[in-house]
Amino acid sequence: MTDLALAVRGVSVQFGGVHVLDSVDLSVRSGEIRGLIGPNGAGKTTLLNVVSGIHAPGRGDILLDGTSIRGHKPSEIARRGLGRTFQTSRLFRGMTVLENMMTGLHRRTDSNIFSAGFRSRRAMAEEREAEHAARKSLDFVGMAQFADRRGTELSFGQQRVVEIARTLISEPKVVLLDEPAVGLSMNRLAEFDLLLRRIRDEKGVTLILIEHVIRLVMEVCDKVTVLSSGRVIADGDPNQVRNDPQVIEAYLGKELRARYSAS
Amino acid sequence: MPMFCRRNVLSGLFILALGVPAFSNAYQLFVANLILIYVLLAIGLNVLVGYAGQLAFANAAMFGIGAYATALLQVHLSWPFYFAFPAGTLIAMAVGLLISLPALRLSGLYLALSTLAFAQFTQWVFSHWDNLTFGAGGFKSPPISFAPLPVSKPVGLYYLSLIVATCVTLFAQNVVASRIGRAFVSIRDGDVAAQSLGIDLLGHKALAFGISGFTAGLAGGLYSQLLNFVSPEGFDLFQMVIQKATIVVGGLGSITGSVLGAGAIIIILELLREAKGAQEIVFGGVLILFVTFFRRGIVGSLQQHFRGWDEPLHSARPIGSALPSQVRLGEKESLS
Numbered sequence: 230m231t232d233l234a235l236a237v238r239g240v241s242v243q244f245g246g247v248h249v250l251d252s253v254d255l256s257v258r259s260g261e262i263r264g265l266i267g268p269n270g271a272g273k274t275t276l277l278n279v280v281s282g283i284h285a286p287g288r289g290d291i292l293l294d295g296t297s298i299r300g301h302k303p304s305e306i307a308r309r310g311l312g313r314t315f316q317t318s319r320l321f322r323g324m325t326v327l328e329n330m331m332t333g334l335h336r337r338t339d340s341n342i343f344s345a346g347f348r349s350r351r352a353m354a355e356e357r358e359a360e361h362a363a364r365k366s367l368d369f370v371g372m373a374q375f376a377d378r379r380g381t382e383l384s385f386g387q388q389r390v391v392e393i394a395r396t397l398i399s400e401p402k403v404v405l406l407d408e409p410a411v412g413l414s415m416n417r418l419a420e421f422d423l424l425l426r427r428i429r430d431e432k433g434v435t436l437i438l439i440e441h442v443i444r445l446v447m448e449v450c451d452k453v454t455v456l457s458s459g460r461v462i463a464d465g466d467p468n469q470v471r472n473d474p475q476v477i478e479a480y481l482g483k484e485l486r487a488r489y490s491a492s
Numbered sequence: 493m494p495m496f497c498r499r500n501v502l503s504g505l506f507i508l509a510l511g512v513p514a515f516s517n518a519y520q521l522f523v524a525n526l527i528l529i530y531v532l533l534a535i536g537l538n539v540l541v542g543y544a545g546q547l548a549f550a551n552a553a554m555f556g557i558g559a560y561a562t563a564l565l566q567v568h569l570s571w572p573f574y575f576a577f578p579a580g581t582l583i584a585m586a587v588g589l590l591i592s593l594p595a596l597r598l599s600g601l602y603l604a605l606s607t608l609a610f611a612q613f614t615q616w617v618f619s620h621w622d623n624l625t626f627g628a629g630g631f632k633s634p635p636i637s638f639a640p641l642p643v644s645k646p647v648g649l650y651y652l653s654l655i656v657a658t659c660v661t662l663f664a665q666n667v668v669a670s671r672i673g674r675a676f677v678s679i680r681d682g683d684v685a686a687q688s689l690g691i692d693l694l695g696h697k698a699l700a701f702g703i704s705g706f707t708a709g710l711a712g713g714l715y716s717q718l719l720n721f722v723s724p725e726g727f728d729l730f731q732m733v734i735q736k737a738t739i740v741v742g743g744l745g746s747i748t749g750s751v752l753g754a755g756a757i758i759i760i761l762e763l764l765r766e767a768k769g770a771q772e773i774v775f776g777g778v779l780i781l782f783v784t785f786f787r788r789g790i791v792g793s794l795q796q797h798f799r800g801w802d803e804p805l806h807s808a809r810p811i812g813s814a815l816p817s818q819v820r821l822g823e824k825e826s827l828s
Contacts, residue, residue: 281688307690319685321678323745324805332674336690342699345670346663352670359671379807399690 233295234259234403234435235280240289242275242459249275251459252289257403257452262429263437264450264467268479271456273439274316277405281313282306294402308336312401316408318388320380326391327376330363333395366398367391369431370424385412390424397432404428406438410445418442422449447471455479497800498748505751509654513647521646525718527758528653529711534738534750535664536707541736542744543668543805544700545680547600550591550607551735553614554705556727558584558712560618560625563633563722568624573636573717580716581709588705592698599683611732618724630723633716653714660707665747667703669804676700677745677805734761737775741782743789746806752790 237255241248250272257263265273278284280291282303290299298306320329338359340352367373370390380388389412396404410421422445428434440446446453446467453470455463457479463470470476512524537551562580565571571579591610595603619628638648667673675696678686683693716722734757742753760778764771786793795801 283684283687302692303684303687304690304692307688313688315685315688319682319688321681321685323677323681324674325807328674328677328805331671332678332686332691333689335671335675335678338671340670340672342667342672342703345672346667348666356670395689 232259233257233292234261235294235437236292237276237280238290238292240276240279240286240291242272242279242284243287248459250279250286253456253459253461255454255461255464257435257437259402259435260429260433261435261451262425262449263435264446264453265437265439265456266441266443266446266453267456267462270458271479272459273456274407275459276456277313277407277437277439280306281311281405307399307401310400310402311405312396312399312403313405314389314392314396314407314409316411318380318385318392320383320388320392320395322379322381324380325376326367326372326378326380326383327360327363329380329391330366330376330395330398331359333366333398334359334362335399337399362398366394369397369427370394371420384414386414386417389413390417393424393428397428397434400432401434403435403437406436406440408439408441410440410442418445421445425449494798494800496798498794498803499800502748502751505755506658513650518646521650522718523758523762525646525650525653525714527755528650528657529714529718530735530738530754530758531657531751532660532707532711532714533735534742534754535660535747536704536711537735538739538742538744538747538750539664539668539676539707540700540704542739542746542749543673543680544676544697546595546697546700547604548591548595548607548701548704549604549732550588550610550614551704551708552727552729552731553611554584554588554708555712555715555731555735556614556618556724557587558709559716559722559727560712561709562713563631563716564624566634567631573634577713580713581706584709584712585702585706588701588708589698592701595701596694596697611729615724615728618727625724628724630721633720633722635720636717649714649717653718656710656714660710661747661751664703664707668747672696672699673805680745737779739789740779741786741789743791743806746789746791746803748801748803749789749791749806756790 233256235257237253239252239254240250241252242250253276267273275284279286282298282301285300290297293309293311298309321332324332338355340355344352364373364376367376370393372387372391372394375383375387380391383391389409393406393409410418413421425436426449429436450467452465453467454461455470455476462475462479463473509524513521516524533551533555540546540548558580561583562576565576565579566573591607594606598606618625635645638645641648675691678689678691679693679696687693738753738757739750741756743749761775764774767774782789791801
C-alpha cells in the first residue's frame with residue numbers, strides 16, 4: 230500500500246443539496262503523473278480542495294503516503310508534503326519573485342521571532358540558505374532572471390511557473406496542479422511536458438494535474454481520471470480513456486457521441 | 493550606496509535624536525518624546541495592519557491598557573516604575589493576544605467591527621470602574637526619579653524612550669526581514685495560498701496581535717510617565733485615527749515608514765495647535781491629501797524618487813503597476 234502516494238477513498242462532498250463529489254475513489258502511485266479531466270462543473274477543483282484540506286469531505290477518507298489527512302488543516306497537510314497551485318495566480322503581490330520563493334520554504338525553516346529579531350547566527354545562515362535554494366529552484370524552471378522583479382511585473386504564464394517552483398522548493402511528495410498550462414505562451418507550452426517530467430524524475434514528485442489542454446494530458450500523463458458530475462466515469466491510460474464512450478458522451482453529449490463513433 | 497539612502501537618513505535621525513535635549517526647550521523635548529512614543533505605536537500597528545493585513549482597531553485601547561496598568565501598579569501597589577512598566581507592557585501584550593482569539597476567525601470589516609467594540613468596552617471600563625481606574629476624571633501617576641543618574645525626569649524619560657524606540661525599530665526591522673515577515677505578508681496577500689505553503693494562519697495572526705500589543709504597552713507605559721496623568725479620553729477613537737494616520741502617511745508595510753509617519757503626524761498635529769478650532773479640519777485635509785495623491789506614503793514617494801530606499805517586502809513599485817493590495821476590506825478570496 231505504501232507505494233500509493235495519494236489515495237482518495239469514497240469521498241463525497243455536498244454543497245447545499247448538490248452532490249459535488251459522489252463517492253470518488255482515486256489511487257495515485259508514487260512517481261506517477263496523473264491527469265484529471267472532465268467537463269466544467271465536474272468537481273475537479275473541488276476534489277483538489279478536499280485533498281488539500283480547504284473543504285472537509287462529507288464522507289470518505291484521504292491518505293497521503295499511507296496516513297489519513299482527513300480533517301487536517303490546509304497548513305498541516307502542506308507540512309506533511311502536499312503542495313498545490315491554483316487556477317489563478319496566487320503570487321504574493323507585495324513581494325519580489327525571490328521573496329515569494331523564500332516564502333515557499335516556510336515549512337523547511339524554523340527561526341522564530343527571537344532568533345530572527347536578534348539576527349542569531351543560525352537564523353542568518355538559514356536565511357542565506359533559503360535564498361540560495363530559492364535561486365536554484367527558480368533556475369530549475371528557467372525563471373532565474375526574474376528573481377528581483379515583482380510578481381506583478383511578470384506575465385500570467387510566468388507567474389504560474391513561479392508558483393510551481395514556489396511549491397516545489399519545500400520538497401513536497403505530491404503536488405496538485407490546477408490547470409497549470411493556462412496562460413502559457415506557445416513556446417513555454419512546448420517545453421511544459423518536459424518540465425513536468427523533470428519535476429517527476431529529478432525531484433521525485435508525484436503530480437496530479439487538472440488540465441484542459443488535452444494534448445498535454447495525452448503526452449505527459451501516465452494515467453488519466455475522468456470526472457463528470459462529481460463521479461469518476463473513467464480511469465486508465467490516456468488512449469483507453471480517450472476512446473471510452475462514456476467519456477465522449479460526457480464531453481460531447483449523446484447525439485454527438487453517436488455521430489463521433491459513426492464517423 | 494547613495495548618500496540620501498534609508499540607512500543614512502535613519503542614522504542621521506538617530507544622531508539628531510541623541511542631541512535633542514541639548515538644544516531644545518521643555519516643550520520641544522516633550523514633542524520629541526511624544527514622537528518616540530508614536531514610533532512605538534506605529535511600528536506595532538504597521539506589523540499588524542500593514543504587514544499581516546489585519547484591519548484591527550484595538551491599538552488605542554492596548555495603548556491605554558499599557559498606560560493604565562503601568563500607572564495603576566504604581567498607585568495601587570506602590571510598585572516602582574521599573575517593575576510596573578514591564579508588567580504593564582506584558583499585560584497589554586496579553587490583552588492583545590486575548591483579542592486575537594476572536595479575531596482569528598474574523599477578517600476584514602468583521603474584524604474591524606469586533607475590535608472597535610473591544611475598544612469601546614475598554615473605554616467604558618476606564619471611565620466607570622471607579623475603584624480601580626478612578627473614573628472618567630483620570631488620575632495622577634507618580635513621576636519617576638532617575639537618581640543617582642544626574643538627569644532631570646524629562647531628559648531621563650526622553651533617553652529611556654529613545655533606547656526603547658531604537659531597540660524596537662531594529663528588532664522589528666529584523667523580524668519583518670525574516671521568514672516571519674514573509675509569513676505575515678503572505679497572509680495579507682492571499683491566505684489560501686499561504687496555507688497551501690504550510691503557513692499557520694492562526695499562529696501568525698496571534699503573533700502579529702501580540703507584537704502590536706507589546707509595542708502599544710511599551711508606548712502606554714512611557715506615555716503615562718510623560719504626562720504623569722492618565723485619563724480615558726487619551727485612548728479614544730481619535731487616538732486610533734492618529735495611529736492609523738501615522739502608518740498610512742508613513743507607508744503601510746514599512747518599518748521606516750512607521751518611523752517617518754509617526755514623526756510627520758505628531759509634528760503636523762503640534763503645528764496645527766496654533767490653528768485651534770481648525771486643527772481637526774486641517775488634519776483631515778492632510779489625510780485626504782495623502783490617501784489620494786501619495787497612496788504609498790512617505791516611504792513610497794521616497795522609493796520612487798531616490799535610490800537606496802527599498803526595504804525587504806517593500807520595494808519600489810514599477811510605474812503603472814497595480815495599487816497595493818494591502819488591506820482589502822472584507823474581500824474574501826475565492827477558492828477556485
